[in-house]
Amino acid sequence: MSQGIDYTERIPNNVDLHEDRRLQRALESWQPKFLTWWGDMGPVHMTRDVYLRTAINVGRDGWAQFGHVALSDYRWGIFLAERGGERRIAFGEHKGEPAWQQVPGEYRSALQRLIVIQGDTEPASVEQQRNLGATAPSLYDLRNLFQVNVEEGRHLWAMVYLLHAYFGREGREEAEALLQRNSGSVDSPRILGAFNEETPDWLSFFMFTYFTDRDGKYQLGTLKESAFDPLSRTCEFMLKEESHHMFVGTAGVDRIVERTAQLMVEHETDDVSPYGAIPLRTIQKYINFHYSVSLDLFGSETSTNVANYFTAGLKGRWSEERRTDDHVLTERSVFVDAVVDGEIGRVEVPALIGLNQDLRDAYITDCQTGVNRWNRLLTEAGLPQRLMLPHVGFNRRVGAFAGVSISPTGEVLPAEDWQARRTAWLPSDVDKTFVRSLMRPVYERGKIASWLAPPRNGINGKPFDYEYVHLT
Numbered sequence: 001m002s003q004g005i006d007y008t009e010r011i012p013n014n015v016d017l018h019e020d021r022r023l024q025r026a027l028e029s030w031q032p033k034f035l036t037w038w039g040d041m042g043p044v045h046m047t048r049d050v051y052l053r054t055a056i057n058v059g060r061d062g063w064a065q066f067g068h069v070a071l072s073d074y075r076w077g078i079f080l081a082e083r084g085g086e087r088r089i090a091f092g093e094h095k096g097e098p099a100w101q102q103v104p105g106e107y108r109s110a111l112q113r114l115i116v117i118q119g120d121t122e123p124a125s126v127e128q129q130r131n132l133g134a135t136a137p138s139l140y141d142l143r144n145l146f147q148v149n150v151e152e153g154r155h156l157w158a159m160v161y162l163l164h165a166y167f168g169r170e171g172r173e174e175a176e177a178l179l180q181r182n183s184g185s186v187d188s189p190r191i192l193g194a195f196n197e198e199t200p201d202w203l204s205f206f207m208f209t210y211f212t213d214r215d216g217k218y219q220l221g222t223l224k225e226s227a228f229d230p231l232s233r234t235c236e237f238m239l240k241e242e243s244h245h246m247f248v249g250t251a252g253v254d255r256i257v258e259r260t261a262q263l264m265v266e267h268e269t270d271d272v273s274p275y276g277a278i279p280l281r282t283i284q285k286y287i288n289f290h291y292s293v294s295l296d297l298f299g300s301e302t303s304t305n306v307a308n309y310f311t312a313g314l315k316g317r318w319s320e321e322r323r324t325d326d327h328v329l330t331e332r333s334v335f336v337d338a339v340v341d342g343e344i345g346r347v348e349v350p351a352l353i354g355l356n357q358d359l360r361d362a363y364i365t366d367c368q369t370g371v372n373r374w375n376r377l378l379t380e381a382g383l384p385q386r387l388m389l390p391h392v393g394f395n396r397r398v399g400a401f402a403g404v405s406i407s408p409t410g411e412v413l414p415a416e417d418w419q420a421r422r423t424a425w426l427p428s429d430v431d432k433t434f435v436r437s438l439m440r441p442v443y444e445r446g447k448i449a450s451w452l453a454p455p456r457n458g459i460n461g462k463p464f465d466y467e468y469v470h471l472t
């Protein structure tokens with residue numbers, strides 16, 4: 001396998017695609033369908049070109065190059081991380097055996113399902129973010145949006161490659177279906193709940209890239225452990241791209257909180273809305289919403305699906321190889337969240353059954369680091385207010401807390417009481433309308449909207465006022 005990526009090929013790749021003509025032809029026939037989908041459902045924009053990062057290598061150093069590219073000329077490719085030597089399976093009943101280069105027949109449908117679910121989220125997020133280019137708060141942010149979009153498109157390619165290369169006709173059909181389901185569609189929605197929600201404004205976009213892309217990080221981290229080596233290597237490279245997406249979210253919310261805090265101090269008020277910024281209580285409601293729908297993406301606290309995935313070697317745990325247990329888990333038990341007799345509690349279950357919560361717990365710890373950062377900004381501004389993650393049971397539709405009315409501070413309430421206080425906790429129509437009213441495009445070089453601070457650094461060593469995007 002070659003390391004550098006040849007961009008003269010129709011589909012840039014590091015998987016020696018030219019050596020498998022059938023596969024190459026199949027992917028080349030999917031490519032125009034992808035481009036049609038990108039044209040119909042991808043970003044609406046009026047740009048001549050955008051300063052984008054494109055993968056040119058998969059090695060540790062210098063894997064990407066930056067340059068102005070017309071969005072329609074972006075080259076989506078297939079890149080798998082390199083692996084030296086023979087990799088061995090790190091967990092489950094096949095622990096210690098060589099990783100698989102082909103799909104074992106008995107695991108075909110489970111693996112295909114995991115790949116389809118992963119693949120479905122990628123174009124969904126592009127669809128959700130489709131109209132945001134019309135209201136970008138700066139050229140820098142506009143560029144970051146398109147960077148995220150093209151890479152989510154590439155992540156779709158990554159999953160489609162696996163479907164085409166390893167799952168035969170069914171895989172090809174699933175690859176077509178990935179372009180046919182659409183976010184929010186009544187008839188054929190995206191598979192997972194959060195990917196059918198709207199991302200109508202930039203506060204939502206930053207929250208989505210903070211909370212929902214972070215679910216992506218954790219799910220990809222478990223698939224990177226997979227015994228199916230092509231999936232593992234694909235996910236490893238996707239994770240490299242993914243970290244920028246989460247940076248966009250973390251830094252985006254940082255900049256909003258920074259601006260809000262600045263105006264709160266300057267005008268000695270909590271209500272910064274007259275000054276064109278977003279009040280902390282509104283930011284808190286958006287945190288409550290995006291965090292809770294992202295927690296749903298981890299599935300139920302108890303799941304035989306995840307137990308089977310782990311035992312079979314399809315999906316590992318976060319940092320599997322750094323864990324010091326037996327990596328088989330058949331003899332262990334864990335406590336998971338549950339609602340027992342109407343009260344929030346915990347129940348003991350076999351460790352294998354509780355693996356969704358194991359992953360979710362790692363995710364929650366990671367989410368808290370952002371909230372701590374945002375609170376540090378408030379402390380530095382001399383403000384006593386604090387942001388928080390709501391209780392894990394708040395506003396849940398999947399798992400033990402689904403259908404139970406739990407407040408952000410973790411009280412179980414009668415359903416009517418919860419509904420009556422809903423708009424104090426989750427964005428109301430008034431909040432959404434207000435946030436939308438702030439969303440006016442700022443496309444002048446070096447300028448920024450009123451509701452967020454400029455970034456501390458630009459992209460790839462460029463200053464904030466660099467011409468990241470040329471508009472038509």
Ligand code: BYC
Pocket residue numbers: 114115117118121122125152191192193194212213214215216217219220296297298299300301302303304305306315356398
């Ligand atoms: N919405 O046994 P359970 C990303 C279904 S994000 C709707 O508890 P399991 C990205 C579930 O499928 C990462 N349905 O679940 C981020 C199951 O259906 P069946 C995406 C849901 O299987 C931003 C049933 O309910 N990748 O990359 O243990 C931008 C019972 O569920 C939901 C993956 O998720 C839901 N929220 O775990 C771009 C990795 N939750 O089997 C990209 C692949 C559950 O009864 N997926 N259901 O028909 C998986 O690992 C697992 O399928 C899940 C669910 C974690 C999603």
